[in-house]
Amino acid sequence: MSWEADLDRLVSERGSALVAYAYLLVGDMASAEDLVQDALVRTYSRRRTEEITWVEAYVRRTILHTYLDGYRARTRFAAVTPLVATPDAVDDDVAAAGDRADVARALTVLSPRERACVVLRFYDDLTLPEIGLRLGVSPGAVKRYLSDARHRLEPLLGPQPGLGTEDVATITRGGAR
């Protein structure tokens, strides 16, 4: 099968899911679609057709890195601006109802890294060390991001015991050498 056919099949079968995944990260539909398209261009410009079996996972990973790269670039050049811009209103087409709408809306209060950690933990089902590896940060940092996310999300969503991070040993900040 040609790469064009692979791409067509991926977009038609999983395109909406990829956009929805990106939407969890960026919080607005236009940016989510741009993010997915950029990730697909990067993926298919280099990939061979026989690797189709893991292409969707690879695209999701590229989406995450492209999103965080943009976050890094913004913070590098605009260090004095607020790190968390309030996204546009949640798109009604995606956040259709109930819990999904509540969660999608609540995620917009998180910082980019907190949001990435929540998505990797609860959608990608990664462990804390795996999230750290994916983001290039320590498991301790992941634990902090998730803990901060819990403090921000619980006032909006109610108790979130799943955001507890007791499975990772705490590193004492400022410990003696």
Place this chain on the structure above:
Amino acid sequence: MSPDLTRALHDAVDTGPDDSPFSVDALTGRIRRRRTVRAASRGGVAVGAAGAVALGAVWMGGRAPSSALPAARPDAAQGTCGSPVAAFPPATGSPVTLLPGTSDPFASVGALAPGESAARLTGRTFVGQVAVALSPEQSFNASAVAQGETEAALQQLQAALALARRQAAAGRPTLDAQGIAELEGRVARAGEANADASAVLQIVGPDAIYRRDLQLLLAHGSTVVAVGGHENDDGEMFVQGETALRTLELGLQGCDESGDLPPGTYDLYVAYDTDSAGGAEADRIPEDRALAGPWTVDLLAAEPQPTGLPSEFPTDELPLAGGRLVSAERLSPSPTSGWRVVVEVDGDDALRQSVELLALPGHDTTRTVEQAVDGATATTSLEGSIAGWDVTIAAELTEAGDQSITYTFVPTTR
């Protein structure tokens, strides 16, 4: 009732509409252009190389063609020439990542995920930046505070000062009087910065040093064929916030001194000490070392100097990067005027090779001198002088992947 995050996120992603969210046609066009350019570049290499052999052209800067690979030595010590990658214990999550060492401004600036391409090279050296994620404790110990985070910095420094004072009072000092005085000074500066919410401040203490014993390994199959990045190295890394950074180089020659490695796709690993305190090479024990990666490194066939240059062009004085000649013309009709030469090139290290070939003095070729992005085209340029010529080199890269080097040679007053 509180929503379940796992179910809500899976619902949000996996229960959306079935129709395509956007047209694939435009996307296909973008991808096709990029793929066509890459394929054309690779084809050009082969044609150019064949022509060069017929004309007796020389390989300059790029790797000399070779078919030799260091032999596998299953019993070799971990991380040494010919040893198996499997000599390292399985990694279970690594704090070590690789940042692209490319000059491609369109490339990702974030950490490369394992399996991603780290570089496509025609030259003899890989340059990459290794990043180590630090724990808050390590970050604190390195005494580095990230830009802008003035409130957090102030709290962190105040806590550190209080801790140091308590330890001193308890007869277990970790800082002497001078160290405490320095810390007090940093607390004062952080307090001043925090008073101005818009301040962008970088506070780096005198101990902003973090060491990690890092080593680059290039493997073909499962065998280590090149080793680099650790010789005469004290392991010192630059600390920024919760990340420690270090630029490492790896020579692309076989570690058995068999010559330049042949073209192909290789796996790049970073070997590191799992004991973050570091330690001398002599103290290493295999169980304390682990591997991050792999990332892919494509070694491209070396290209000869471009053919078809005007006969009066001084090729001996002005060696050009290997590639396909696009144009070569005088700056003016005068036979004593300079030259503008455009060469289509391949590989992420074309600019670096151009500078090295001309031996432009005063340029650190691992750094960008000037970079500008205009729409879908980025230009990296630098200037210098060699005997008899003022030289400007501009590497142009389009978003579609076209890459060219434009040389401007202006004769100096003789």
